[in-house]
Amino acid sequence: MKVALVGTGYIAGRHAAALTGAGVEIVGHVGRSGVDEAAARWGGRAYRDTAGLLAEEEVDAAWICVPPAAHGEIERALVEAGVPFYVEKPIGTDVDGPRRIEAVVRESGLIVEAGYYWRGMEVIPELRRMLVETPPHLVRAxxxxxxxxxxxxxxEADSGGQVVEQATHLFDLARFLLGEAEVLHSVGRRSALVDHPGLDVATVSAATLAFESGVVGVFTATCVLHGTVDAGIEFHCEGRKLTLTNKALRWEDADGSHEVPVGRDPLVVADERFLSAVRERDPSRILCDYSDAVRTQELCCRVREMAG
Structure with missing residues (x-):
């Protein structure tokens, strides 16, 4: 299978590393900077735009790993060429653009996966089983x-802000496990940060959600710290608290505290699932299709817009 990557940043590098061990050939990279270096490291040829790649290379599948504001034309070009693609989250900075792409993707019938790879953690089936065993009353992320x-x-015009660009993993996982949600209240504050001139995203945000399953959710985000201190989701159940991070699943109950690692890198799992779906022409193998990603995008944008 011949694949290509659109984008040359950190997340593109993670996918390229995963693909080198997946029995595929990377035939091209598209980017405005770092593209020659990516081609030299991972193989394939360097291109400045998607049109050039598609004109010169036979591509069986592509990965879109670009900043949120760059989505739209890339997806349309791949759909027109009949190339299945994996698109990293978030799928845009707003909801209008993704909705238009959703309609094009649906009409094409192409297999498209969105990069909500937290769903691919190997502990998710066990977490789901525990949530059925002791249904949650409160979720805190x-x-x-x-x-x-x-x-x-x-x-914000380029990234969508922290809720849309980072915390979206947590909102998506909550949707995946608990169902759709209504945003009851959301507040945000924008503060100037000395080390980041020109920053206009909300530096603090908090939202209260009501899920269709009856669970109440509280989601908070901030970018004022020195590093990633908290990135996880808690489920408060009768007699048990479950906590999932990108490292481990922990639970606390009357018998004490317990912890198991999440398993293999879920990004690698997501790539494997997408490749399998394309090879077998079976969209049921992917973790998150484009329409599902649009629902997460809508939820995150509601939180952002209500926060003002």
Whole structure:
């Protein structure tokens, strides 16, 4: 299978590393900077735009790993060429663009996976089993960290803000496990940070949600810290508390505290699932399809817009 990557940043590198061990050939990279270096490291040829890649290479599947504001034309080009693709989250900065792409993807019938790879943690089936055994009453999620080093992140028009760009993993996992949610209340504050001139995203946000399953949720995010201190989701159940991070699943009950690792890198799992879906022409193998990602995008944008 011949694959290509659109984007040359950190997350593209993670996917490239995963793909090198997946029995595929990377035939091309698309990017405005770092593209020659990516091609030299991972194989394939360097291109400045998706049109050039598609004109020169036979591509069986592609990975879109670009900043949120860059989505739209890339997806349309791949759909027109009939190339299945994996698109990293978030799928845009708003809801209108993703909704338009959703309609195009649906009409095409292409296999498209969105990068909500937390769903691919190997402990998720056990977490789901425990949530059925002791249904949650309260879910509490937090993404408390720092401003990432890439300049586009600090500008809301380019990134969508922290809820849309980072905490979206937590909102998506809550939807995946608990069902759809209504945003009851959301508040945000924007503070100037000395080390990040020009930053206009909310530096603190908090939202209260009501899930269709009856669970109440509290989601908070901040980017004022020195590093990622909290990035996880808690489920408060009768007699038991469950906590999932990208490292481990922990639970506390009358018998004490317990912990198991999440298993293999869920991004690798997501890539494997997508490749399998494309090879077998079976969309049921992917973790999150594009329409499902649009629902998460809508939820995160509601939280952001209500916060003001």
């Amino acid at each position: 937090a993404w408390h960290g720092l401003v990432p080093p890439v300049p586009w992140w600090r500008v």
